[in-house]
């Protein structure tokens with residue numbers, strides 16, 4: 001069996017090599033020729049999987065090691081009876097850690113603010129439960145859920161009134177509640193003038209031009225963007241206006257990536273009727289617990305300082321801005337720079353690998369860290 005895997009899938013050879021011959025290739029521009037003799041195609045979000053790629057391919061299984069599926073033409077796959085699988089929830093924890101880290105930087109008092117969540121599935125739901133545990137006031141908009149699922153369910157209008165609004169929907173272009181362009185100028189205009197808007201779903205859910213104009217008109221308004229319209233060729237004018245800009249890496253914890261590989265390996269095993277032989281646990285580095293350093297008791301933003309030790313989001317922001325501005329100055333295209341940052345992303349571990357500082361923390365801080373997932 002011949003398996004083609006995106007070269008940015010960690011440990012693809014370790015897992016899929018158990019099942020057949022693995023060929024690795026850059027996922028962004030896969031051609032029909034590359035899949036003309038492939039039995040199983042394993043992709044990430046950058047590969048459009050549709051008739052133009054697969055029409056003449058013998059592919060019988062498509063797996064995406066990601067949560068998002070907007071790059072798969074699912075009706076086409078179903079019609080061709082090609083089995084497909086996605087890695088639901090694989091990096092949800094990583095995204096939630098990204099959100100808390102970003103908020104600790106842009107709104108150090110976020111524990112006392114209200115948070116609106118748009119889209120309350122694996123990511124939004126995990127964020128919702130953590131915020132509730134922390135006693136934060138939360139409002140949720142998700143037209144596919146009801147109040148039995150989420151007691152704080154309300155309208156989009158009410159959610160947009162929160163101090164902080166986090167977007168965690170898939171990108172959908174049809175159905176009863178499409179998310180393409182869900183937030184445009186009209187919706188932004190209803191938000192508080194000093195609100196924070198964070199998008200770690202898909203870029204096209206927010207109208208980027210409208211957001212850039214809104215940021216110009218409302219100097220107190222802040223945006224945190226991990227995802228962008230038209231990736232990898234993102235709008236640098238918008239990037240310059242947002243408080244934190246990252247290259248679609250919210251879900252890029254190493255734990256989350258390996259979980260994605262494992263889930264699709266398991267799905268391919270199930271498709272083939274084979275018992276899985278290898279687990280994520282076997283490939284993840286063992287004994288990797290790191291202790292956070294004590295911080296000065298005088299530090300005005302102790303939580304941001306502690307979270308920053310586990311995940312330095314400001315470094316991701318700085319690296320993106322530097323790479324894209326250097327490329328622009330030198331007249332080089334921006335897309336390859338954006339992709340290179342993602343391809344070469346350093347290994348980032350989730351918070352359960354970190355223990356709290358040995359020194360005494362200010363009242364309540366240790367409890368917050370425990371709720372967030374630190375040992």
Ligand SMILES: NC(=O)c1ccc[n+]([C@@H]2O[C@H](COP(=O)([O-])OP(=O)(O)OC[C@H]3O[C@@H](n4cnc5c(N)ncnc54)[C@H](O)[C@@H]3O)[C@@H](O)[C@H]2O)c1
Nearest residue numbers: 067068119120121122123142144169170177200201250251
């Ligand atoms: N930035 C990243 O690195 C990253 C990582 C993981 C996932 N994502 C994106 O986040 C999305 C959500 O991930 P998830 O694991 O929570 O998915 P999920 O499928 O578990 O949940 C999505 C939720 O959004 C809701 N929803 C759908 N349409 C909606 C609408 N119009 N308004 C409000 N809610 C709506 C659904 O009912 C569902 O509850 C993914 O589809 C993916 O595109 C991004």
Ligand SMILES: O=C(O)[C@H](O)[C@H](O)COP(=O)(O)O
Nearest residue numbers: 044045046066067068251252
């Ligand atoms: O949908 C997801 O799981 C995330 O957006 C994921 O992090 C995308 O990563 P990519 O496939 O683009 O490497």
